[in-house]
Amino acid sequence: MPARRRPNSNSESVDNYLKAILSLSGPERRRVTSTSLADHLGVAPASITNMLQKLAAATVPLVEYERHRGVLLSPAGRRRALEVLRHHRLIETFLYEILDYPIEEVHEEAERLEHFISERFEERIAAKLGHPRIDPHGHSIPTMEGEMTERNSILLSEVLGEGSFVIDSVSDRDPGALRRLKASGIRPGASLRVRKRSAAAGYSVSIGRSSRTFALSHEAADGIRLLPSVK
Amino acid sequence: MPARRRPNSNSESVDNYLKAILSLSGPERRRVTSTSLADHLGVAPASITNMLQKLAAATVPLVEYERHRGVLLSPAGRRRALEVLRHHRLIETFLYEILDYPIEEVHEEAERLEHFISERFEERIAAKLGHPRIDPHGHSIPTMEGEMTERNSILLSEVLGEGSFVIDSVSDRDPGALRRLKASGIRPGASLRVRKRSAAAGYSVSIGRSSRTFALSHEAADGIRLLPSVK
DNA sequence: CCTAATAATTAGGTATACCTAAATCGATAA
DNA sequence: TTATCGATTTAGGTATACCTAATTATTAGG
Numbered sequence: 122m123p124a125r126r127r128p129n130s131n132s133e134s135v136d137n138y139l140k141a142i143l144s145l146s147g148p149e150r151r152r153v154t155s156t157s158l159a160d161h162l163g164v165a166p167a168s169i170t171n172m173l174q175k176l177a178a179a180t181v182p183l184v185e186y187e188r189h190r191g192v193l194l195s196p197a198g199r200r201r202a203l204e205v206l207r208h209h210r211l212i213e214t215f216l217y218e219i220l221d222y223p224i225e226e227v228h229e230e231a232e233r234l235e236h237f238i239s240e241r242f243e244e245r246i247a248a249k250l251g252h253p254r255i256d257p258h259g260h261s262i263p264t265m266e267g268e269m270t271e272r273n274s275i276l277l278s279e280v281l282g283e284g285s286f287v288i289d290s291v292s293d294r295d296p297g298a299l300r301r302l303k304a305s306g307i308r309p310g311a312s313l314r315v316r317k318r319s320a321a322a323g324y325s326v327s328i329g330r331s332s333r334t335f336a337l338s339h340e341a342a343d344g345i346r347l348l349p350s351v352k
Numbered sequence: 353m354p355a356r357r358r359p360n361s362n363s364e365s366v367d368n369y370l371k372a373i374l375s376l377s378g379p380e381r382r383r384v385t386s387t388s389l390a391d392h393l394g395v396a397p398a399s400i401t402n403m404l405q406k407l408a409a410a411t412v413p414l415v416e417y418e419r420h421r422g423v424l425l426s427p428a429g430r431r432r433a434l435e436v437l438r439h440h441r442l443i444e445t446f447l448y449e450i451l452d453y454p455i456e457e458v459h460e461e462a463e464r465l466e467h468f469i470s471e472r473f474e475e476r477i478a479a480k481l482g483h484p485r486i487d488p489h490g491h492s493i494p495t496m497e498g499e500m501t502e503r504n505s506i507l508l509s510e511v512l513g514e515g516s517f518v519i520d521s522v523s524d525r526d527p528g529a530l531r532r533l534k535a536s537g538i539r540p541g542a543s544l545r546v547r548k549r550s551a552a553a554g555y556s557v558s559i560g561r562s563s564r565t566f567a568l569s570h571e572a573a574d575g576i577r578l579l580p581s582v583k
Numbered sequence: 584c585c586t587a588a589t590a591a592t593t594a595g596g597t598a599t600a601c602c603t604a605a606a607t608c609g610a611t612a613a
Numbered sequence: 614t615t616a617t618c619g620a621t622t623t624a625g626g627t628a629t630a631c632c633t634a635a636t637t638a639t640t641a642g643g
Contacts, residue, residue, distance in 0.1 A: 164602090
């Protein structure tokens with residue numbers, strides 16, 4: 122019994138499985154496959170099956186699991202996943218606002234600390250930050266009650282034609298990409314105009330009032346969420 | 353291989369063993385017995401032996417261990433122990449100063465987080481706090497280079513007669529005791545006068561200029577370090 | 584100097600969270 | 614309908630960090 126740290130039986134690993142399922146199942150709460158979890162978490166598919174069976178068999182089941190049919194979060198699993206996600210985004214905001222971290226470094230630190238902070242820590246940084254609802258990447262922060270407002274943003278990679286948008290959020294998973302986007306002025310709230318799209322070359326976009334365009338790969342476009350421009 | 357988190361092969365458990373050895377071996381760097389480690393860490397003596405053998409056999413040994421003769425930290429072990437101790441005390445100071453934690457709650461949170469913060473986090477909170485050298489309990493914070501200034505304070509429990517002192521530090525290990533001490537005005541920097549001592553009943557002391565005395569058990573006296581009053 | 588008590592170690596086992604290799608399931612294409 | 618292929622699961626192992634019970638060292642007393 123090494124983990125006397127979590128009396129709630131939620132280890133760091135369990136937390137990460139729950140977060141991954143939350144993220145991959147999307148707002149529509151689709152069933153999530155073992156393979157996509159294995160990819161997302163970087164572990165062997167067999168390990169996924171093992172863990173899902175364990176999570177489903179717990180006294181308070183954290184997932185709903187059927188062999189060969191993927192998983193869904195149970196209410197308890199969803200609750201915990203949202204709590205960890207809240208931790209993650211509060212910590213990111215805190216590192217960025219209070220400790221002056223460069224934006225591309227907040228994710229990695231939050232990814233570790235999210236599992237270990239207490240209720241008190243959560244509450245104190247939230248208070249210090251004025252109970253923020255959005256993190257520095259533009260993602261919304263679940264409430265203490267486990268509610269998360271979903272904006273109906275779309276991925277830049279789903280945009281087919283030209284048009285004007287406001288940048289909703291930017292993925293935090295790749296620090297290098299994030300640093301490059303920052304350098305181009307791509308950050309939540311900025312306006313973005315799609316000039317041209319080609320299946321092969323990706324996108325040609327411009328930011329703000331500038332007429333200078335630059336290229337974005339499809340991969341980069343997969344990390345940028347947009348809202349229709351209100352203008 | 354669950355802990356890809358620590359490429360340096362220092363798990364949370366290893367960190368805790370190193371810290372315990374550092375603390376128990378004292379400024380004189382006495383050899384530390386398995387039993388005292390088992391007590392301090394709350395694990396079975398057999399587990400101690402196992403871990404010490406592992407730490408001593410590592411490519412870069414973290415302890416010097418001889419069967420039946422106790423352990424000492426190796427240079428590498430001492431370096432890591434002081435790094436973790438620095439983390440602990442910086443985090444405590446940070447929680448107290450920046451996040452307005454009650455003094456008796458900082459220890460437990462720091463105990464968890466000390467293992468997981470990055471170099472950057474350490475550096476940022478140190479900067480934010482103005483590179484403090486003393487934590488809120490009066491303990492000195494090791495430098496980034498792994499040096500720790502030792503003041504030659506004495507334990508209240510070692511005081512035999514009457515006398516006047518300045519409180520150097522207060523143990524953080526028991527939140528309840530710490531809360532009671534705080535309520536009595538016992539905190540680093542305050543002056544303390546020992547009025548009476550009896551082997552059975554403990555101490556009768558007064559704080560500051562007050563003539564009001566109160567009682568301290570021997571147990572409480574074991575958590576209070578004193579410096580001679582300079583007056 | 585020997586023995587009894589105490590301290591420390593060895594032996595053997597548990598749970599977590601991974602892994603690889605082998606087996607099996609299920610969806611589709613002939 | 615069935616053969617096939619990719620997805621998934623089962624079987625069997627590893628390492629960490631604990632545990633208890635049994636054994637062996639050390640040390641202090643008679």
